[in-house]
Amino acid sequence: MINEIFAGLIVLSVSGITFIAYKHPTVYEKIYGYLMVLAFVIFFGFCIWDIAIQTTDPIITNFVQPDKQNIARNALNELRVNGTYVMPILCGVELYLFLISFLKFLPKSE
Numbered sequence: 001m002i003n004e005i006f007a008g009l010i011v012l013s014v015s016g017i018t019f020i021a022y023k024h025p026t027v028y029e030k031i032y033g034y035l036m037v038l039a040f041v042i043f044f045g046f047c048i049w050d051i052a053i054q055t056t057d058p059i060i061t062n063f064v065q066p067d068k069q070n071i072a073r074n075a076l077n078e079l080r081v082n083g084t085y086v087m088p089i090l091c092g093v094e095l096y097l098f099l100i101s102f103l104k105f106l107p108k109s110e
Contacts, residue, residue: 018100047083
């Protein structure tokens with residue numbers, strides 16, 4: 001259920017941004033920088049989240065009973081963000097935002 005909602009929000013965002021870039025290029029030029037910064041801030045947030053989870057792992061041994069430490073570590077590992085995908089996704093989003101800025105050169109159908 002959550003995955004479908006998340007996927008729907010992504011599709012909605014992509015279509016909306018593409019529509020704005022095509023139909024209203026001057027507006028897109030104004031928000032382009034903000035979108036690039038927003039993508040980087042989200043990426044940076046994921047990096048901070050992953051660093052926080054990695055930092056928590058050795059500290060958890062002080063607060064969790066020894067027989068439950070493996071369960072706690074497994075729970076922390078499930079919360080980690082896979083860095084293998086985060087950087088390519090950021091690059092893809094930045095490339096997408098850059099490429100749709102060229103939609104203004106396509107002929108408009110009225």
